[in-house]
Amino acid sequence: xxxxxxxxxxxxxxxxxxxxVLAFFMVRLVPGDTVTAMLGTNYNEAQAEILRQKYGLDQSxxxxxxIWIMSVLKGDLGISSLTNEPVIEILINxxxxxxxxxxxxxxxxxxxxxxxxxxxxxxxxxPVDYGASFFGMFGISVPNFWxxxxxxxxxSLHLSWLPSSGFVPLSDGIWxxxxxxxxxxxxxxxxxxxxxxxxxxxxxxxxLGEEYMKMAKAKGVTNSRLIWKHGLRNALVPVVTVLGIxxxxxxxxxxxxxxxxxxxxxxxxxxxxxxxRDYSLLxxxxxxxxxxxxxxxxxxxxxxxxxxxxxxYS
Amino acid sequence: xxxxWRRFKKNRFAFVGFLFIALILVVAIxxxxxxxxxxxxxxxxxxxxxxxxxxxxxxxxxxxxxxxxILYGTQISLKVGLIAVGFSLFFGTIIGIVAGYFGxxxxxxxxxxxxxxxxxxxxLLALVIMAILGPSLTNLMIAIGIVYTPIFARIARGAVLNIxxxxxxxxxRSMGVNSFQIMLRHILPNSLxxxxxxxxxxxxxxxxxxxxxxxxxxxxxPDTPSWGIMLSEAKDWMEISWWTAIFPGIAITLAVxxxxxxxxxxxxALDPRLKNER
Amino acid sequence: MPDVKKPLLEVKSLTTSFRTxxxxxxxxxxxxxTIEYGQILGIVGESGSGKSMTSQSILRLVGNRKxxxxxxxxxxxxxxxxxxxxxxxxxxxxxxxxxxxxxxxTSLNPVYSVGNQIAEVPFIHEKSSKKNSWExxxxxxxxxxxxxxxxxxxxxxxxxxxxxxxxxxIAMALAGNPKLLIADEPTTAxxxxxxxxxxxxxxDLRDETGAGIMxxxxxxxxxxxxxxxxxxxYAGKIVEKAPVEDLFSEPxxxxxxxxxxxxxxxxxxxxxxxxxxxxxxLHHLSTGCAFxxxxxxxxxxxxxxxxxxxxxxxxxxxxxxxxxxEERHANES
Numbered sequence: 001x002x003x004x005x006x007x008x009x010x011x012x013x014x015x016x017x018x019x020x021v022l023a024f025f026m027v028r029l030v031p032g033d034t035v036t037a038m039l040g041t042n043y044n045e046a047q048a049e050i051l052r053q054k055y056g057l058d059q060s061x062x063x064x065x066x067i068w069i070m071s072v073l074k075g076d077l078g079i080s081s082l083t084n085e086p087v088i089e090i091l092i093n094x095x096x097x098x099x100x101x102x103x104x105x106x107x108x109x110x111x112x113x114x115x116x117x118x119x120x121x122x123x124x125x126x127p128v129d130y131g132a133s134f135f136g137m138f139g140i141s142v143p144n145f146w147x148x149x150x151x152x153x154x155x156s157l158h159l160s161w162l163p164s165s166g167f168v169p170l171s172d173g174i175w176x177x178x179x180x181x182x183x184x185x186x187x188x189x190x191x192x193x194x195x196x197x198x199x200x201x202x203x204x205x206x207x208l209g210e211e212y213m214k215m216a217k218a219k220g221v222t223n224s225r226l227i228w229k230h231g232l233r234n235a236l237v238p239v240v241t242v243l244g245i246x247x248x249x250x251x252x253x254x255x256x257x258x259x260x261x262x263x264x265x266x267x268x269x270x271x272x273x274x275x276x277r278d279y280s281l282l283x284x285x286x287x288x289x290x291x292x293x294x295x296x297x298x299x300x301x302x303x304x305x306x307x308x309x310x311x312x313y314s
Numbered sequence: 315x316x317x318x319w320r321r322f323k324k325n326r327f328a329f330v331g332f333l334f335i336a337l338i339l340v341v342a343i344x345x346x347x348x349x350x351x352x353x354x355x356x357x358x359x360x361x362x363x364x365x366x367x368x369x370x371x372x373x374x375x376x377x378x379x380x381x382x383x384i385l386y387g388t389q390i391s392l393k394v395g396l397i398a399v400g401f402s403l404f405f406g407t408i409i410g411i412v413a414g415y416f417g418x419x420x421x422x423x424x425x426x427x428x429x430x431x432x433x434x435x436x437x438l439l440a441l442v443i444m445a446i447l448g449p450s451l452t453n454l455m456i457a458i459g460i461v462y463t464p465i466f467a468r469i470a471r472g473a474v475l476n477i478x479x480x481x482x483x484x485x486x487r488s489m490g491v492n493s494f495q496i497m498l499r500h501i502l503p504n505s506l507x508x509x510x511x512x513x514x515x516x517x518x519x520x521x522x523x524x525x526x527x528x529x530x531x532x533x534x535x536p537d538t539p540s541w542g543i544m545l546s547e548a549k550d551w552m553e554i555s556w557w558t559a560i561f562p563g564i565a566i567t568l569a570v571x572x573x574x575x576x577x578x579x580x581x582x583a584l585d586p587r588l589k590n591e592r
Numbered sequence: 593m594p595d596v597k598k599p600l601l602e603v604k605s606l607t608t609s610f611r612t613x614x615x616x617x618x619x620x621x622x623x624x625x626t627i628e629y630g631q632i633l634g635i636v637g638e639s640g641s642g643k644s645m646t647s648q649s650i651l652r653l654v655g656n657r658k659x660x661x662x663x664x665x666x667x668x669x670x671x672x673x674x675x676x677x678x679x680x681x682x683x684x685x686x687x688x689x690x691x692x693x694x695x696x697x698t699s700l701n702p703v704y705s706v707g708n709q710i711a712e713v714p715f716i717h718e719k720s721s722k723k724n725s726w727e728x729x730x731x732x733x734x735x736x737x738x739x740x741x742x743x744x745x746x747x748x749x750x751x752x753x754x755x756x757x758x759x760x761x762i763a764m765a766l767a768g769n770p771k772l773l774i775a776d777e778p779t780t781a782x783x784x785x786x787x788x789x790x791x792x793x794x795x796d797l798r799d800e801t802g803a804g805i806m807x808x809x810x811x812x813x814x815x816x817x818x819x820x821x822x823x824x825x826y827a828g829k830i831v832e833k834a835p836v837e838d839l840f841s842e843p844x845x846x847x848x849x850x851x852x853x854x855x856x857x858x859x860x861x862x863x864x865x866x867x868x869x870x871x872x873x874l875h876h877l878s879t880g881c882a883f884x885x886x887x888x889x890x891x892x893x894x895x896x897x898x899x900x901x902x903x904x905x906x907x908x909x910x911x912x913x914x915x916x917x918e919e920r921h922a923n924e925s
Binding site for chain 1: 651653678679682683684685686687690691693695698699700701702703704705709712713716717748750761764768
């Protein structure tokens with residue numbers, strides 16, 4: 001098991017390195033220069049030169065990358081040119097919001113996907129199954145930003161139940177916090193729920209035809225125990241891997257959803273960094289998001305090994 | 315081929331998707347002649363009018379007819395889908411086939427690059443590329459194309475690996491057919507089924523991506539009748555005019571839904587073994 | 593309280609039918625037989641003859657869908673299982689009647705340890721504590737001859753060899769102390785040496801527990817070795833039923849004769865004679881004897897009306913116009 005985790009980690013390292021290279025050089029390709037953006041109308045060549053030196057922008061790109069990656073390894077992502085704060089601090093401050101959003105989305109997705117996918121498989125080719133199939137198709141087709149807009153339109157503007165945007169931190173009370181997170185969570189989680197539901201359904205269908213299910217029934221196991229203990233555990237093995245891939249979707253989707261609902265998370269931060277040409281911040285955010293994706297998939301691989309005894313020792 | 319078509323037609327769901335795509339195509343071609351209003355014409359006397367017998371879907375804040383703009387939007391969506399997916403299909407397939415066919419170092423390097431690209435969320439990558447290239451329809455198509463290239467590379471590579479060492483490739487090689495010809499004549503046709511499915515599904519992704527990027531203001535220019543732009547603008551007005559936010563969203567959802575169900579149907583029809591993937 | 597006068601299992605006119613796109617098929621058609629306590633009944637036939645479907649019908653593992661129907665009577669200690677509610681049936685399965693399935697590679701759940709799966713039987717049927725159930729499971733694993741049972745119990749099916757898995761399945765089947773054991777081709781998927789061990793284990797268990805056993809097989813060698821009674825099935829019907837010695841010494845039905853003729857005998861240099869033709873498609877059965885097309889003794893009447901199962905000799909029943917009442921019937925017409 002330990003060797004397995006270690007091997008996975010070793011595979012992740014070159015990918016993480018590649019991510020840093022791509023994040024760095026792509027950001028450098030963005031036209032317009034931080035310094036110009038910072039000075040705005042007060043631009044003059046002398047001041048610009050001072051700032052360039054301050055941020056190390058007068059060096060060659062390769063040297064800049066070297067300096068950057070070395071400090072990244074020390075946990076220093078540079079200073080945001082926009083707010084003059086260390087990028088790592090900004091990221092850490094914003095992380096809880098994106099984390100909460102993602103967790104709510106996944107919970108919402110699983111809460112719908114697993115029961116619905118299982119029931120759809122059990123009631124194959126009945127109206128329940130067709131309904132589930134339709135939800136699955138609709139869920140992966142509806143744009144999350146439109147879903148968010150619709151919810152604001154109905155629950156905030158029409159019914160005035162929930163605030164249309166803004167964020168209340170957890171420290172101000174769970175209920176107040178949830179009121180601002182529930183719509184973004186659903187908007188972001190619907191498509192993940194749909195994909196997971198489809199996967200659960202097809203996986204469950206396969207499991208239901210397995211010989212060991214018949215044997216479990218022949219043992220005198222009740223129907224609910226048969227489905228939820230013997231069937232689901234097997235059906236979930238491939239579902240878990242799909243969740244890892246969905247993590248990428250969630251991280252990307254958070255950029256849009258946080259923008260719509262004015263949630264000051266990592267996604268919104270990345271968008272601000274792009275529009276403000278804030279190099280350090282954008283590099284930091286890209287590195288952070290992509291590394292998060294790699295690490296989540298690493299975790300998923302480990303969970304997969306835990307629930308699938310077949311590869312536990314290999 | 316006939317068999318595939320028969321299986322596809324039997325799937326009524328998928329066939330409806332196909333018909334709807336055909337409808338979108340017809341609307342896009344004929345948009346100029348069938349729109350009731352000029353989609354760019356600003357009627358300052360009737361801004362934000364609710365849907366009525368004249369303006370079926372109402373008008374926006376500049377008094378432009380939303381129905382006409384949605385019909386024109388089919389052109390943007392299809393164009394983006396066609397060119398972006400064409401881009402990723404072309405480059406992705408070449409990269410994938412080269413990586414799979416030659417293997418070794420080339421394959422390792424290309425595969426690692428693909429892994430790295432996969433680690434960035436689609437939208438983030440597209441946003442940064444758009445920031446590099448600057449906002450325009452062409453750049454948007456290139457950006458989306460780049461983002462989806464790795465998917466095609468991966469599929470093509472997998473298909474090549476499946477058949478690279480099979481007997482008939484061996485035979486062709488021993489008869490002195492050169493690598494390029496082998497790839498073109500033997501390997502490409504065999505990778506076709508999964509690629510066709512992916513093309514259809516990528517169309518859906520591309521339409522969604524265009525809408526999302528335009529919605530965020532980093533896509534096409536603001537006066538373009540793009541469904542994403544329309545939704546983005548509607549955000550400021552929907553408090554008093556719900557229709558501005560409803561109809562473009564329905565258009566996006568229906569278009570994406572059609573491609574998705576057709577892709578699903580094609581997958582089942584072309585290769586039942588692929589059924590449980592994704 | 594078991595009624596001692598009643599047999600352990602009495603199956604009367606069991607008929608299982610499936611509604612399909614191409615009409616109704618009856619994989620099990622008017623099947624009747626009896627199993628006494630401690631008796632081993634062999635059910636023999638080619639694949640598709642309805643043997644496995646018979647066992648699944650008894651346990652009611654089929655018949656739960658709208659398109660499936662199980663009719664007739666399955667009297668277990670005098671109680672008709674087909675009339676029980678699903679909840680009551682769950683108390684019978686695994687506790688009173690258990691099943692050993694054909695393929696040990698697929699009949700164990702891959703994500704639970706073998707011990708866990710065996711322990712589930714006392715856990716659900718006797719409401720034992722988890723700890724007691726586990727101890728019972730380890731004891732059962734020991735009982736079926738798996739060495740170092742404590743360790744093996746914690747392992748997963750994929751860590752077991754085929755023969756070991758089948759022992760695990762048998763341990764699972766025996767964990768509830770069933771009165772009736774249905775073994776559906778228990779050795780087909782195994783190596784010959786392992787086969788013999790498993791068969792011996794089954795016989796020992798019968799001697800020890802006094803359970804009745806229904807042994808489904810296509811292998812007449814297994815039947816000769818293990819069974820007391822034999823029923824031969826063909827196209828969903830029983831065509832011959834006899835004590836095992838009688839069947840081998842004096843086979844009556846042409847199909848049984850054909851089966852025996854295709855069996856290799858030690859020292860017999862003569863070539864094996866296979867039965868010509870193919871088993872019939874259940875979708876296209878005539879009203880007559882299903883074997884008529886392949887039968888060397890076929891008569892006109894065979895193709896029109898199916899012969900009933902009739903006694904011909906003590907405990908020996910056969911469904912063929914060549915014998916008994918049916919013979920006269922055939923000659924008169």
